[in-house]
Amino acid sequence: MGDGVVHEREPLALATLTTLRTGGAPERMLEAATTDELVAALRDVWARGDEWFVLGGGSNLFVGDEPFEGTVIRILTQGIEELPSPHAGRIRLRVQAGHGWDALVAYAVEHGYAGLEAMSGIPGTVGASPVQNIGAYGQEIQETLVEVELIDEATGEISVVPASELGLGFRTSVLKHHYGGVSLRRAVILSVTVDLVVASERVVQGAQLRRALGLDSDAPVPLTWVRERILATRASKGMLLDDADPDTHGVGSFFQNAIVPEAVARALPPECPRWPVTPDLDTVTVIPLALYDGYVPPVKPEAPDVKVSAAWLIEQAGIRKGFALPRSRASVSTKHALALTNRGGATAAEVSELARFIQSRVHAEFGLVLQPEPVLLGVEL
Template sequence: MPEIAPIRLAELTTLQTGAAPARMIDAETQEELVAALHEVWSTGDEWFVLGGGSNLFAGDVPFDGTVIRIRTTGIEELASPHPGRIRLRAQAGHDWDALVAYAVERGYAGIEAMSGIPGTVGAAPVQNVGAYGQEIQETLVEVELIDEHGDVVTIPAAELGLGFRTSVLKHHYGSVPERRAVILSVTLDLVVTGEEGRVVRGEQLRRALQLTTHEPVPLAWLRQRILETRAAKGMLFDAADPDTHGAGSFFQNAIISEAAARTLPQECPRWPVTPDLDTVTVIPLESYYGLSPKPPAPPSDVKVSAAWLIEHAGIRKGFKLPRSRAGVSTKHALALTNRGGATAGEIAELARFIQSRVHSEFGLLLQPEPVLVDVEL
């Protein structure tokens, strides 16, 4: 459990903000990670874990606690109980895109559309990462984690409460996670396709790849096209490109009721959020007469495009406040970027301005996507 000289968080995060914390520990192995968490939890000090730093917005004031950097790596191939499939168990600190590349090189399908997503494997289930219609919940089998009691346990994916970019482990802005725990490893179940690749069925991915037939496509070709698409949007980190010096999509797409969606302009992009139709109805035995009442149809929520709301509130790509070093990406309206030396205060000021414009124009308060540490919006 090596304790190191604290490093400025601005050097460890893609948004490039944050001072050095009071204390920093590097955990290179799972044993070191567990020991570090036990030690920090026993003191009662403030703490958080840091992976790739691509989803963290850290404040300008030094964090008065311990930052544990998860640097564990390694991929293990396991037999799958399902014919034609294989399981991969990856350590939490392993780079996510490196795991995707590993799978693609071996012809293992199921996560290739998520090529280029920054961050670590351990962060992926917390966020339920996804891209182009593919999400980790489709292949996730289980996670090994250490819970708030200090116990190392294996949890099936069904117990993680996976939803749109969320889980019971996620720290949403203004709230605490439903379950306090740190992921140690992740197990995925993938299809073995070999060199022939697979047929792309998801419409969102087919549009992104401009596919017109239903012939199998090689996974390597699919991955390369996804990486090119993400690079064109400034969603692949490049030290020479300020448009990539951000935390990806800074605001979440808004999930609202159908009634609220009808108040928005018709041209605002929206997608239905499928309700849970598998609701269990419990009827007391003394009240059961052989027929169960038909449950009322649950209201359907709607997901609306935060990028559209921002642009149509008058915030264009490349927008900056006067004398600010923070700006909206010139390629993607949802990305707030550090144009060079911006403080957390400058980025927060821009975020609040965008929130106020969207709220004034459409009555919706956009919620931040990254984890905020010592920053208020």
């Protein structure tokens, strides 16, 4: 643990700390390398009443061109602690919020702990992973997440919150600041605990992951092989950070795959890729005791929502890979239609202009409004 001292430094331009490479320097910048320092920094900012946000890997953040009028707290905490699991054949890892997500996945695979390998190569920090319930190829953090340690802005108190209380949904949680709204719970994650299977190989489940890996048998495969294949696949789509490759100078998928009612999905062309969203099988019916007459009405079956491919919608709306507006330094990735990239010196205004153009084309063609996936700071779409 640290000394609990607030460490202030000369503010850096956020363009140098975010993967989309936009944003000026904030008014004030603090750095926290230990949990004690992070808690001290947050309590200091909250006591001052500053505008604030925390910065991990900067891989899911789109920052506007105007300097942020407030304090940025850089989370630099590191560390993985192995803990016993109450379940046979499993182990728990408690990981500091500033630890690199892919470094955690690499650690798990190297030690023969299964449950994270399909999420290899996702940029960012461990603390950000539950905020947007990260996932890839059918695997999501919510499948292994046990609890988070967090500190609430309203009280300044630290608590351990089980995953069931985080409101985890498709790329969302009660902690996520959605575009056009605010987070339901203003808090910062200090550490994350996951529960993994002790196994150096696994039978791969899930059609999406099996397709990505090219598997047609049920034989177990090594975790290391799964990780290598996923990293290669992400690299081919420009989804692995590489200073030399402008296709990776973005936030990964800029738009979320659209979640729509089944009736809306049926109106889309049949060739549009789609996946059913698993319905809530544990729906609770609450009947006030004073009104209960011994009869519990049957639950009406509802058609599950459908997730449709935003990348397909974008390309079918006439936006091809590599597309850029005239004289703009922002473009769609040459490898993946969902990624918007900074080709060198692009302003946030240029990226925003491209994003709005894509939204308008998809809406005109299909009647759907694509929602941005990254957190937007000082930017309007």
